[in-house]
Amino acid sequence: MLGVQVAELLVESPPGVDEALDLVTGFDDALEGGFGRLGEQRAAALAAFAAAMGATPLGPALAEAAEKVAAGSTAGEHLSALAGGRAALLGSVHDAELGRLDTALGRTRDSWQEPTPTTEAEADRATNLLAGCRSWLHELAITGWRGVDHDLVSAADQTLEALLAEPTLRRLAVLLDGLVAELRASCPVATMERLPVRRWADLWTRAMLLAQPADDRSGGGETVSGRLLILGVEVHEHGTAVQMQVHGVLEPAGGGDARLVRTSVAAAKVDTIVGPAVWRLLNDHPVLLKALAEHRSLEVTDVPLLGSGDLVWHDDQADAGDPADPFATARIRLAGALAPAVPPLDRHPVRICEPVLVEGYTTDGGTFDLDGDTLAVDTGRLPACGPLTPELVAASTACIGLIRWDAGRWTLQPLAVQATVKRTAVEAHNGDWAQGVTDPKAVKAEARTGDAVAVLRERAGRLLRK
Amino acid sequence: MTAGGAAWEQHSVVRVVPPVKPRKLAKVPFVELADGRLQGVVSSGSDISRVYVSSITAGTHGLNCSTNNNRPCGGLRGAACKHLQALVDEAVLQYGLDRVARYLRVEVADGDDLMSCLRGSRETAPAAVVFSRFLRHLAYLELPGTTAPIPELHWFPAMGEVR
Ligand SMILES: [Zn+2]
Numbered sequence: 001m002l003g004v005q006v007a008e009l010l011v012e013s014p015p016g017v018d019e020a021l022d023l024v025t026g027f028d029d030a031l032e033g034g035f036g037r038l039g040e041q042r043a044a045a046l047a048a049f050a051a052a053m054g055a056t057p058l059g060p061a062l063a064e065a066a067e068k069v070a071a072g073s074t075a076g077e078h079l080s081a082l083a084g085g086r087a088a089l090l091g092s093v094h095d096a097e098l099g100r101l102d103t104a105l106g107r108t109r110d111s112w113q114e115p116t117p118t119t120e121a122e123a124d125r126a127t128n129l130l131a132g133c134r135s136w137l138h139e140l141a142i143t144g145w146r147g148v149d150h151d152l153v154s155a156a157d158q159t160l161e162a163l164l165a166e167p168t169l170r171r172l173a174v175l176l177d178g179l180v181a182e183l184r185a186s187c188p189v190a191t192m193e194r195l196p197v198r199r200w201a202d203l204w205t206r207a208m209l210l211a212q213p214a215d216d217r218s219g220g221g222e223t224v225s226g227r228l229l230i231l232g233v234e235v236h237e238h239g240t241a242v243q244m245q246v247h248g249v250l251e252p253a254g255g256g257d258a259r260l261v262r263t264s265v266a267a268a269k270v271d272t273i274v275g276p277a278v279w280r281l282l283n284d285h286p287v288l289l290k291a292l293a294e295h296r297s298l299e300v301t302d303v304p305l306l307g308s309g310d311l312v313w314h315d316d317q318a319d320a321g322d323p324a325d326p327f328a329t330a331r332i333r334l335a336g337a338l339a340p341a342v343p344p345l346d347r348h349p350v351r352i353c354e355p356v357l358v359e360g361y362t363t364d365g366g367t368f369d370l371d372g373d374t375l376a377v378d379t380g381r382l383p384a385c386g387p388l389t390p391e392l393v394a395a396s397t398a399c400i401g402l403i404r405w406d407a408g409r410w411t412l413q414p415l416a417v418q419a420t421v422k423r424t425a426v427e428a429h430n431g432d433w434a435q436g437v438t439d440p441k442a443v444k445a446e447a448r449t450g451d452a453v454a455v456l457r458e459r460a461g462r463l464l465r466k
Numbered sequence: 467m468t469a470g471g472a473a474w475e476q477h478s479v480v481r482v483v484p485p486v487k488p489r490k491l492a493k494v495p496f497v498e499l500a501d502g503r504l505q506g507v508v509s510s511g512s513d514i515s516r517v518y519v520s521s522i523t524a525g526t527h528g529l530n531c532s533t534n535n536n537r538p539c540g541g542l543r544g545a546a547c548k549h550l551q552a553l554v555d556e557a558v559l560q561y562g563l564d565r566v567a568r569y570l571r572v573e574v575a576d577g578d579d580l581m582s583c584l585r586g587s588r589e590t591a592p593a594a595v596v597f598s599r600f601l602r603h604l605a606y607l608e609l610p611g612t613t614a615p616i617p618e619l620h621w622f623p624a625m626g627e628v629r
Binding site for chain 1: 608
């Protein structure tokens, strides 16, 4: 990424973005106090939100919803419409900002192909579960964040437990579990000094959308074979879930354009499994972990590539290949690779995560300075399961990272750095410890706390099957 | 780009739950601040298949300790038993003293031991509920993993912790 490209991002927002965000803020404010008792000002904000969407297909439904909510006669369909409207607004912000980023980077993006709908009917079980989720989400919206207490949080427990047991609803389960844990930790919310209102409204909105009966959301796709060159891995984690999302360039077998892809492996966990121990939960994917730890390319055979650019990982259909330096991949292969489309449901600024290579900068650790243009570095996003530290970032000379956008600001999230420490060239990648910790200091720290995964599995074996 | 950056409230990605510190789990496999209590499960020192369910109520500091078969703990008379002491020690390791003290609503002076600041006495608590929450906690480790992408986890980046 060059200084001029950074400069393009730092000019003012695309038209309409600030206005859209103001409307979202009005919506979020209403949700904070609860749709059950809006008051005049919040009712007006909700009406303005609906009016702004008046010309869209959602317009009539939103107008009705805003009116009914203000009148105190909210039904489920009204809340669904409101969630849809909020998602559409942020979807337009996503599109504007991602478009700007693609232009700055000169990146070509594939267009979205609507997959043929599957006719497979949802099981009754799933239908009932979704209804249970919606009813809890409705109560939450009526109550508002300020009114959330232990009882309301605990009311989600049974639904959550059933959701987690249903593999087809894992996305919703993981999302709700994360939200519930945050609400639980914040109870009673009324006493909190400040509330993460944008974030919680985001999570509520996405949960509402995922809790609607729907066809397969995976986005169709194709079957591919080829060589996957890893750029880096991003770690997603909350108390009860961890996901490793690998970014890479796929060279399709038999030629064709190189594609920018992601592949993800996720596991359920508990909050006391932290740091490098999380890798142990992913031992079912030894080939992927080996490629990450040893910086190797991967040969994949007949694996699904979804329309979203997600390569669905099958460890038994992959072989670790020759050593492949992610920095070489970033220098040589990244610029020409075709970026994937974004599925309609996923369009939210939080999903913007474009891999880039940045080098030739000066840094104090907080920003990368490229010929006078500065890019903020998000050092708060360095996972504890890898070797990257703020010190290494500050000493770095080259960085593979993800460009992200949040609350009007662009940041770079490092995935790997080349640095000079005590006059020696060093490299650190998020995935370096995929097969176990290699840093002596971190090995010692791990030894002190013992093997959390093993202890809990022993307890589970003894107590769960009694 | 918004000059100076938007308010914390307007960010999609912020840390809400403070990071949990790694600790040895063998003695106290489960600790949580939930339902208005510091509660958890303490492994028995003598019987590998027995555990104690221990809890301290926020505010009143009512103490409870019993086996998972609902037999009261013999060690809890007037003063706290060793299981409650272990529960508090591990909670402080996991969450930090401040967070535990704030949750229990207790003033702990610098250098003081949290346990010695509690003024509660024995009080019944729903041990069965706590134990089932522990079993549910363990059940996470039995859930199959997935390779289908979970885009919602973009709201939950790993944020590192105190190294
Ligand atoms: Zn006891």
